[in-house]
Amino acid sequence: MEKIPKPVIRRLVVYYRCLERLKGEGKEYTSSKELARRLGIKACQIRKDLSYFGGFGKRGVGYKVDSLSERLKEILGIGQKWRAVVIGAGNLGKAIAGHKPLQQQGFEVVGMFDIDGRKIGKKFRELEIMHMNDLEKFVKDNNVRIAILCVPADSAQEAAEAAEKAGVEGILNFSARVIKVSIPVENVDFSASLKSLTFQIIKRKGSS
Amino acid sequence: MEKIPKPVIRRLVVYYRCLERLKGEGKEYTSSKELARRLGIKACQIRKDLSYFGGFGKRGVGYKVDSLSERLKEILGIGQKWRAVVIGAGNLGKAIAGHKPLQQQGFEVVGMFDIDGRKIGKKFRELEIMHMNDLEKFVKDNNVRIAILCVPADSAQEAAEAAEKAGVEGILNFSARVIKVSIPVENVDFSASLKSLTFQIIKRKGSS
Known part of the structure; x- marks a missing residue:
């Protein structure tokens, strides 16, 4: 295996x-x-x-x-429950935190983190938005295993390192930047998917 | 090629x-x-x-x-401009429509569509949310080439067919459902990515 x-x-x-x-x-x-x-x-x-x-x-x-x-x-480890935090409380972070199919499949977002003082302390649905400084304690206290990275590309590496240091076991990376950590990372890259789509469209037009 | x-x-x-x-x-x-x-x-x-x-x-x-x-x-056809519509004006649709890296890379979201009467006519940033009935006319009038599908799984096939009928050339599919159309489709599947991540975590634990 x-x-x-x-x-x-x-x-x-x-x-x-x-x-x-x-x-x-x-x-x-x-x-x-x-x-x-x-x-x-x-x-x-x-x-x-x-x-x-x-x-x-x-x-x-x-x-x-x-x-x-x-x-x-x-x-696939689907029977298990996986507690996750979302890092980056922008539109994307909110969309992921509120994405119902995830919950139905055993993934539970239990916290949101950001570094923007205007967001800290506010709530998104029942989730309080906390400061990155509190990530490590939160991860340990709440048995969080996954960090979902929804930050801008330029902050991705720093946020990923903070998540690794905080003790999560893996990172789902939505930022359009390759990150380097020693725990497993899975990248979700919209613009790469869009470019792959446009490539197929161009190829199809060329051959028709 | x-x-x-x-x-x-x-x-x-x-x-x-x-x-x-x-x-x-x-x-x-x-x-x-x-x-x-x-x-x-x-x-x-x-x-x-x-x-x-x-x-x-x-x-x-x-x-x-x-x-x-x-x-x-x-x-990769990156020099070109690609006009797109977002179908489904929920959190996810809004996150995609407002995702800056897409614009920087030549993708422009020019319209949002939904079927929920409470959303139609409202605005998200400068985009008006329109009814799916108006999709075909909008696609033709605005030279839209791509539909970005952000609807719930159960509505995905119907929305995809409407997009194909409206004349888009390709679909970026964010719904967690396989869709069947005759134009190119690219799937972005968060929960599949999360499961792939947890599989790697489990495997890693098993071998360490």
């Missing part, structure tokens, strides 16, 4: 969500073909991704929805 | 941004090694990615910062 590429992990998450929907629809079995059709991912890719964790599927029968879903849940 | 994998395109965007910073620092030449050090990507990966577009680097000299940056800009 050591060397699973990141894109595979991301697809496992997508499979998990699709299986949960199939369960909701009352389906007992599914196939790589059905998952492929629903998700727009090639069936052979799905079979290969799932094979990282041993063969779940039975020829002619397919995958049992609930056991495959359970197994993925376990692999 | 037809079959460049998406992860390569995303990395090209990251290289481009790093080159722009190097330019700002007054550097004339760089190397795959230096880019690797700054970005935390392996040098051999960088050389391979750049080789998709022909050999830019010179042995012993490296890459010329401005010409490589120019070439990437052209490849």
Whole structure:
């Protein structure tokens, strides 16, 4: 299990969500073909991704929805609760802190942090906005495991180092800047996604 | 240039941004090694990615910062202006519409759309929030090329179809749902990123 590429992990998450929907629809079995059709991912890719964790599927029968879903849940640590803080109480930080699907999936934002004196002490929904100086104590007292970085690019490295020092185990980075810390980091980069989209549009126009 | 994998395109965007910073620092030449050090990507990966577009680097000299940056800009369509609408005027939609780095990189949000009567006609900054019924006319009148989908998962497919029908050329999808349309789609999925992060944390704990 050591060397699973990141894109595979991301697809496992997508499979998990699709299986949960199939369960909701009352389906007992599914196939790589059905998952492929629903998700727009090639069936052979799905079979290969799932094979990282041993063969779940039975020829002619397919995958049992609930056991495959359970197994993925376990692999991805989805059963667990993950307490997180949002660093950067701007529009983006608020959008993330209030993003319902996160809570539904076991992620709980328990605090917001900023360095802007005008924001400190104010509330966003039930969350008080605190000063970065209080991050370390808060992380320890509240068993916070994840920091969600929603600060401007120029503040990203400093904020990331503060989060690492405070003792979080991983960082979800929304700032458009590569950060360097020794804990796991996952980057969410809108503008890279937008550029990838425009590249596809240009390529498509060129070939049509 | 037809079959460049998406992860390569995303990395090209990251290289481009790093080159722009190097330019700002007054550097004339760089190397795959230096880019690797700054970005935390392996040098051999960088050389391979750049080789998709022909050999830019010179042995012993490296890459010329401005010409490589120019070439990437052209490849990625970064010189162009891209007008976009945000669909879904919630916290997330507002965060995206107000996200400064997007504007700096040639993406301009020119309208916001929703179906909630309480939001229609209100303003977010200088943008009026309009009804989805008016999307098609707005897209045509304003030369909008991209729709940024910030709606709840259950409304995603319907909104995506409306955007396609309205004539946008591509969709950036922030809803946690796979959408099916015949134009290019790029997904930004926070909770998948968070799960990928927690997977790395669990794996790391297991191996330490």
